[in-house]
Amino acid sequence: MKAIQMTEVGGPEVMKYTEVAAPEPGPGQAQIAIKAAGVNYTDVYSRSGVNHPAKMPAIPGIEAAGVVTKLGEAVTEVAVGDRVAYSSGPGSYAEVGAIPAWRLMKIPEALTFEQGAAAMLQGMTAHYLSHDAYPLKPGDTALIHAGAGGVGQLLIQMAKIRGAEVITTVSTGEKAEIAKAAGADHVVMYSTQNFEEEVKRITDGKGVQVSYDAVGVTTFEQSIASLAVRGYMISYGAAAGPVPPVPLATLNPKSLFLTRPTLVSYTLDRAEISMRSGAIFDWITSGKLKLSISQTFPLSEAAESHRQLEGRLTTGKLLLIP
Helix, strand or coil, X not given: CEEEEECCCCCHHHCEEEECCCCCCXXXXXXXXXXXXXXXXXXXXXXXXXXXXXXXXXXXCCEEEEEEEEECCCCCCCCCCCEEEXXXXXXXXXXXXXXXXXXXXXXXXXXXXXXXXXXXXXXHHHHHHHHHHCCCCCCCXXXXXXXXXXXXXXXXXXXXXXXXXXXXXXCCHHHHHHHHHHCCCEEEECCCCCHHHHHHHHCCCCCEEEEEECCCCCCHHHHHHCEEEEEEEEECCCCCCCCCCCCHHHHCCCCCEEECCCHHHHCCCHHHHHHHHHHHHHHHHHCCCCCCEEEEEEHHHHHXXXXXXXXXXXXXXXXXXX
């Protein structure tokens, strides 16, 4: 099969399009013919060595959709021929994967493989952020950074579903229009405006109940300063670089909460994955939630997809098509 393979960590150029043996499903696994694979910032972290790199050589990617082609021993969750999608499964930048069957969710007939792949990681991330890490409620105001990104657009929509008011930050006028279309009540151009000052103006000096921040070092301090008393600082990514150590005293004046969550901790078992993905698939099918797939690349162009993602040249979801 064709796959993207790495033999070392580094820049996008370490990802090579090559021929490798297709993986056979072990006990509890299913073999998947991959039809679409998601490109996510966690892939960038793994490729560059920010996260603990996999044993080399490695096939990057953790999200995809496709068709079950073979079952390992003791698999009961899916059957050969099922259309499925998954997140947090290894080696999705390939034509074939072998994935723990408990992570595989059936895609509704109304949805395409591209929609299935685009919905899983970013959709479930937005779901746990808005429903669990801080359960938004009517009367809350949320600060959502990178509102035109894949998670950002979904998180804005889910915040509105939960009844919250949304302030979002973006870098360009084009991205501002995308965030507004997703439902943001207030859009701040952080390239020309001080978002901390704008938040205080919009909230009459009270601040927001929660800040959802995947940008990292360049927004963290102002995000903390934008919080209301007993507000939640949810730092779920570091696209601009990691946040330095934070003295606990920073949280004292307003009794703030700080968390650095990951999707894996909020999808601990099949029931939790089914709950989150099921809600997302239902919302997409009904039109309540709109996915934004901004660009697809042939699998062979995985390196270019990373260059565009890291260069902040994208909005919405990027996919690789084997």
